[in-house]
Amino acid sequence: MKKTFITSLLISSALLNAKIELLDRIAIIVDDGVVMESQINKAMATLEEGYREQNIQLPPKDVLLDQIKERLIIEELQLQLADRAGVKISDAELNSTFSRLASNNQMSLEEFISFIETNGDSYEEVRETMRKEMRIQRIQRGRVNSNIEITEKEFEAFLATDESLGELEPELQVRQILVKDKSIADKVINLINEGTSFSELASEYSISSNASNGGLMDWRKTIDMPELFENALKNKSIGYVTEPLESGSGFHILKLEDKRGQFVQFEDQWNARHILMIPSAIRSDDETESQLQEVRQRVMDGEDFALLAEEFSEDPGSAKIGGDLGWMGLGVFTPTFEETMLKTEVGSISEIFESEFGYHFLEVLGKRNHELTDKLIEDRAYGMLYSRKFDEELENTLRTMRAEAFVEFKDLD
Numbered sequence: 001m002k003k004t005f006i007t008s009l010l011i012s013s014a015l016l017n018a019k020i021e022l023l024d025r026i027a028i029i030v031d032d033g034v035v036m037e038s039q040i041n042k043a044m045a046t047l048e049e050g051y052r053e054q055n056i057q058l059p060p061k062d063v064l065l066d067q068i069k070e071r072l073i074i075e076e077l078q079l080q081l082a083d084r085a086g087v088k089i090s091d092a093e094l095n096s097t098f099s100r101l102a103s104n105n106q107m108s109l110e111e112f113i114s115f116i117e118t119n120g121d122s123y124e125e126v127r128e129t130m131r132k133e134m135r136i137q138r139i140q141r142g143r144v145n146s147n148i149e150i151t152e153k154e155f156e157a158f159l160a161t162d163e164s165l166g167e168l169e170p171e172l173q174v175r176q177i178l179v180k181d182k183s184i185a186d187k188v189i190n191l192i193n194e195g196t197s198f199s200e201l202a203s204e205y206s207i208s209s210n211a212s213n214g215g216l217m218d219w220r221k222t223i224d225m226p227e228l229f230e231n232a233l234k235n236k237s238i239g240y241v242t243e244p245l246e247s248g249s250g251f252h253i254l255k256l257e258d259k260r261g262q263f264v265q266f267e268d269q270w271n272a273r274h275i276l277m278i279p280s281a282i283r284s285d286d287e288t289e290s291q292l293q294e295v296r297q298r299v300m301d302g303e304d305f306a307l308l309a310e311e312f313s314e315d316p317g318s319a320k321i322g323g324d325l326g327w328m329g330l331g332v333f334t335p336t337f338e339e340t341m342l343k344t345e346v347g348s349i350s351e352i353f354e355s356e357f358g359y360h361f362l363e364v365l366g367k368r369n370h371e372l373t374d375k376l377i378e379d380r381a382y383g384m385l386y387s388r389k390f391d392e393e394l395e396n397t398l399r400t401m402r403a404e405a406f407v408e409f410k411d412l413d
Helices: 002-021 037-053 061-085 091-104 109-118 123-147 152-159 162-168 182-193 198-205 227-233 285-300 305-312 335-343 373-404
Strands: 026-030 033-036 171-179 245-247 250-260 266-277 324-328 353-355 358-371 407-409
Touching (some): 026 037, 033 037, 037 061, 061 373, 091 109, 091 123, 109 123, 123 373, 162 373, 171 182, 171 198, 171 227, 182 250, 227 245, 266 285, 266 335, 285 305, 324 358, 335 353, 335 358
Antiparallel strands (some): 245 250, 353 358
């Protein structure tokens, strides 16, 4: 009796397990992989929830189902491609991504994990979803990047479009002096060059309606200015004063007073040059420092820094150009080099110091507060154009992959 009961129990358990296994089935065969029924159901539930949260009417279910199946097919094809290319995302890289996401949301990693789980999601499942998305992104970049080319002519044309100008250009605050004849305009220019206040000259000489407030005009983008003003002020720095500009109203003198906008930024920069000597197996630290001290003394005695850098410096990037490192902001050089540069006066030679690269001494040639606006705008414009081309090329790539793939839909009814 006892044996019969145990046998029945085992049979029931086996039947139960068989039922559980049938809960998930292969829905689509995609080349060497498959899409499971559970993946489709989960994607459908997520999509329906998204529509409800946004209070948007759901499309017909068969339309949604077709969209989900196609998306999962494309996803599976890309993951197979990532497998063949050996694309992997390490735990360390994944951890770094989650730490960055937490930081962007002003949370610690622990708080971010708690937030995920409080919303009913599994942190481990979210991690694996993120790992999969990162693998797909990496394989997309690898396949698409090589096919994207942006010519200089194409880039310049994009920068000149109303779309680019409207989104990227800063607003300018401009002062104007308008006079009737060229001789007065030339006189005003001379007074400006001698240091007379532009606003005072506007009040005294300008015949424009804004003369009483120093010629100050409303904030506007160059695209919204008369073409004469736009061409004269485009890509100019704050403080720039135009030559007299002739129009039907007379002669205009403009001063770019200020800029504002998302991309208006300034950066303190230093122009420095250095001589580097690196210890080696045949030259100890002490010997290296001693030889560099002799070179420094020759600079202090009046020998040409650039010539000595060409002869003695072991920095392959700057030796051939006299040790010149160009104009650079903070955060570019090693901390020791930067610290020495900051405490060295313009035109002065530093003492010898050691960095992770070897022994140096440097000279600060100049310091400036440099406007980065045009560079940031160009970078953003390039990003916009690249993104547009990337999306177009990716769409073409995915369509080709889908067309060439073997796909079989299973009848699950």
